[in-house]
Amino acid sequence: MKAQVDGVKRMADEAGAWWVKLDGGGLSPQQRSAFEAWLAADPAHRQAFARVERLWGELDALRPSIPPAAASPRNVPPPTPVRKPRPSPSWRWPGLAAALALAVLAGTDPLVDWRADYQAAAGETRLFELPDGSKVQLNSRSALALHDRPDARELELLAGEAWFQVAPDPARPFRVLADGVSATALGTAFEVRRGDDKVEVTVFEHRVAVRGATGVAVDLGEGQRVSVSTRGPGPVERVDPALAGAWRRGLLVFQDEPLGEVVARLNRARRGRILLADPGLADRRVSGVFHTAPPLAAVDALERSLGLRSTRLGEWLVLIHH
Incomplete structure (x- = not known):
């Protein structure tokens, strides 16, 4: 897990470095070729660079020179950049510091923003359809990363709470990870909430297999919930599905x-x-x-x-x- 986080941070640093170079202008043909090669090396590079554009402004003059994106295995389009006024060089870094300070005050996590493929901002819930046809609804201040593989559909809840309605595909298990806890769908509808010191899994339809970092597994049925901490799963509780999913209303x-x-x-x-x-x-x-x-x-x-x-x-x- 630490290696994965380090890789994400390294990719974010590389994307930011390229943004500074491109924004400053005057790139040599060799540097421009190196940038295009970096983009082409991994679809995640293009997504990381798109996030930099979204945060710090669109590179209007340079966009025609950036090659079009190849089809991404994630099938997730890069975020639409937000057009912002271009600050003068002397104000750029104070502006960056102010933006980061605002992010901290707003309770956001820049690393989560870098890693997320799907997000819901404060005060909103959002419904998404995943590449396999499954649906996910994110609660306020929630974020989800997609790690799709040929043999499995794997997602990571980075923050907050999410409800999943799973499309059937016996050949590719549907698994949600959250802070060392995995929830594998054996049915169609369930919810995962990531707290400060525990992960909560609630089943609305059929069954879900829950496994904590200790390796202890729990098989949950419809209308059941379990909270999993670093010590392992707690007792299984009965819940009213209508009340448990009330946040979606x-x-x-x-x-x-x-x-x-x-x-x-x-x-x-x-x-x-x-x-x-x-x-x-x-x-x-x-x-x-x-x-x-x-x-x-x-x-x-x-x-x-x-x-x-x-x-x-x-x-x-x-x-x-x-």
Whole structure:
């Protein structure tokens, strides 16, 4: 896993270095040929470079000289670059630092952005169709990487939560990886959520085989859920599929859960941050159904039900206190 992450970081560094060279102009024919050879060497190089363009601006003058992309085995089109004003050279690096600072404040992970093939931003859910015909719906602030192989359909949940509806293909197992946990579909519909210290798998239809980093496996049936930590799988729980998948309808359902977990889920579902002024508040128990829109309706409900108050800077920063 570490080698894979190191490879992604190296590729991102190479793409950024080429962007700086191209943006500066004056490339020799040999350098331009070397850049085109780097693009052609691996479809992932082109995707990495497209991400740089998306983040830091489109290379309008150079695009005609970049050879068209060959068919990628992932069948995932590169992201459409976002056109941005060209900063002057003297402001480029301060602008880069400011952009990274904003990313940290927004709770994003630049490495996740580099690796992701499918993403949902804060405050949205997105439905995608995968190359094999399977469908995936990503919850807010979620990201997924596709590692398609001839003998298997493998995806990695990099952040957040995803629901999968699997197209049948007995010759190519459908497997989702998340923080050392694997979930292999033995049926059609299931969900994986990646938390800070555990991975949660819920089955909506048929069965899913779940294996943790310890090697212990659990076979889940319809309406069952298991949480897997570094110590292995926990007890299998019964869940109501309608409640478990409520986030796909814009709802968050909590049943006697700690306020700290509720706040973490709300932060993932919206832009901005909710903070607890007193760490002791994190243990207060919460039950209820909250709409993810409008953004602060859930905070209003928490104040009423728990007898708390909040101090707010618009919708971006909310401090919950006594």
